Amino acid sequence: MRRIWFYPQKPASFRLIWSIVVCLTIGLNSFGCQKIESNRVCLVSSLPRTGVSRQVSDEVVRGIRLAIDEVKEKAGRFTLEYRDLDNSAAASGRWTSEGEAANARMAVQDPDVMAYIGTLNSGAARVSMPILNYADLLMVSPANTAVGLTKPGLGLPGEPNVYRPSGRLNYIRVVPADDLQGPLAADWAFERGVRRVFVIDDAGVYGRGVASLFADRCREQGMTVLDHVSIDPQAAEFKSFVGSVMSADPDLIYFGGSARTKGGQLARDLVSAESEAILLVSDGCRTEAFLEAAGAASLEGRCFATSAGLSPQQADCDEKLLFLRYRQKYGTCPSNGAIHGYEAARLVIRAIADVGQKDRRAIVESAFASQVDDGVLGQWSIDANGDTTLQEVSVSVVRDGKFVHEEVMSTADIGKKDGSR
């Protein structure tokens, strides 16, 4: 028999004693770790860390890290540990169900994990929400905008209760949902005198959802929706399709989707076909990847993007403390992603500190009861569905090769217009 270094060839009694010693050593060691780390709470994020979405994820992670650094890695009596988990696969370049489910299960099984920040994509949230809900683990998304995740009657049949198998709520998002972004984008278009729109989406959960809400609101406003078409996000180009868009002669072309789902290529092909229509894109396209693929120079002054919440450019970069700290650490002003990541992490840290014990249910309830008075983007709280009470959408335009803040739309504006009509 081959000799194994940790299992000496000795009589049976010696082997038994040796085994007991090894087991006790491992067991006590583990117990000791638990005891030493009893004041440790873990906060995890699950975001796509490869692929097109990586850039936005990086910004969210920077925001989270900044919030943790601000409190010197302490939440009340607990020491904070942050784990940056990846839910994407390099080959596909996007989040995967397997990756997201594995992250959620890992978080649930670790008794030190008290909060889960994520996801970036609404489709990924649909995978992890039921898993985390069973375990009463607080889930805070800095980016999900699909209405069905929280709002009854607005999403698919059965939503959002299918994500709440325990019957209790554990999911919060710090960005306004698409039922705000889509309709406010339509109002913005109507205000600019647009009357004929062509709506395109990427056939995804997020893209199709926001584009449908945009189209519905356009019809309510009396605008003509010439067509609503889904593209194939795997296609290399859209030259043939652009011809049919042009022949419809729209004033505005709306795209619900992201840079990952060929928003940039579509914009490029529209420009190549010498389309003179305004191009309005949803917040998934408000990225450098979109501008690079589309060719920023050709979109100058004619491509607009909506994004949920106030724009970071509305705050004075030199005066706001967050902006100052962020710029000191990373050399740039924080993007929307960074701000929402920061706000999500702050919400979690406060909830953990307020509860003062490792009680997942109590932390969820504390987060739901939060009233944020010193938020980066103003005062906000969480409503009964888990949505932020922020009701603003920012509109940006491409200038000098980047998205620059143009104006803010809010539900108050909708009320005014509805009243006036």
Add this chain to the structure above:
Amino acid sequence: MDVASFLEQCGIGITSGGFLGLIAVGYTLVYGTVGLIHFAHGDVVMLGGCLSLAILSFLVPLPVDPLTGCLVVVLAATCSGLFCGCLNVCIDQFVYRPLRNAPPLSPLVSTIGVSFVLMNVGLIWIGPTDRAFPEIFLESTRSVGGFSIAMADLLVLVIIVPPVLCLYLLFRQTRFGRSLRSIAAITRATARSGEAGKLVIAAFFISGFLGGVASVAAGVHATTINYQMGHQMGLYALTAAVLGGIGSVPGALVGGLIVGLIRAISVALLGPRWAIASVFLVLIIFLAFRPQGIFGKSKTRGGQR
């Protein structure tokens, strides 16, 4: 769809069908010599696109006049072709050659494995986002005889036509080309050594070279490339090769044009989501009546395969 739109879609279809045909020739040559569907071929083409992007970004940072633009693009296409040709030969010698006598599924699975490896190389090389091809020309369209023609489409033709003519001359006028065609009769086992082995290397090189040239045309046509482009382009090209009759070089070229046309017209009529479904529907219906493809030889009539 009016006549002008139809003609416009035909133009787009012929342009994209042209480079799909070149890629399809790659599939058909490899299949004709070693009886293998080289699933990684689309990803070889993608890497050719990455190289040509690097070359063009370096040589043409700003748009240039048509003559200079054409010369630079031909240079990029040649470099990309040589690179892809060599890469294809390396893949064959190191991955496929040891599996010549293996059960048919082994080399098939290895081609899929190579495809994923190459895709990850592309991911590391150009990153995860769509990368824009540089604008080559100062003017985007030119009016010829009352018709407005996109300069990019003209450039694609400049890239595609010479290799097609060279292929014709190679297979019709040279002993080497005739040998390459006759190797289809040789079994996989005999392809391991001797004269047949050299011809297999030549087939892989030509296949890769045409793919490299096609990658530049694809980049000019789509104006962007990304590390996943090889997958769908390879799928269309393989369809073209089967439609034309796998093993037939003219069949692959004609198949490419047909696939390009079906794709362009179906996108215009039905919307972009239905492009792949339309192409495959036509393929299924056509193969039901003529399983050997347009130029393929039927087994029952004493064909080679």
